Amino acid sequence: MTHLEHQGYVGTAELSAEDGVFHGKLAFIRDLVTYESDTANGLVKAFHEAVEDYLEDCKAEDREPDRPFKGQFNIRTRPELHRAYALLAAKRGVSLNELITNTLESALPEKRHTAA
Numbered sequence: 001m002t003h004l005e006h007q008g009y010v011g012t013a014e015l016s017a018e019d020g021v022f023h024g025k026l027a028f029i030r031d032l033v034t035y036e037s038d039t040a041n042g043l044v045k046a047f048h049e050a051v052e053d054y055l056e057d058c059k060a061e062d063r064e065p066d067r068p069f070k071g072q073f074n075i076r077t078r079p080e081l082h083r084a085y086a087l088l089a090a091k092r093g094v095s096l097n098e099l100i101t102n103t104l105e106s107a108l109p110e111k112r113h114t115a116a
Helices: 040-060 079-092 096-107
Strands: 002-006 009-016 021-027 034-037
Touching: 002 040, 009 040, 021 040, 034 040, 079 096
Parallel strands: none
Antiparallel strands: 002 009, 009 021, 021 034
């Protein structure tokens, strides 16, 4: 699946072979925002318009738009792994959050963990 990006929002891009229509939705937010087009280039344009319309609608409704990637997410792991990382963080004199963030960053390919 292809992803589109505009103003910090990510959208999907798919083809319905059955209908011959390109379609997508904003990903990683709770609100449902969809778009479609008969052409690939039209889908990109429809995605950009959907983001702009979403932001304008939120402003008109005086509500904060849902933002993807807020920098927080919950993970579930085995208690013994949680314990091991908590003890390692304490030993290194850093927070568990800092240790996990550094571990996650080191697992990404070069320059992938900087904001675009």
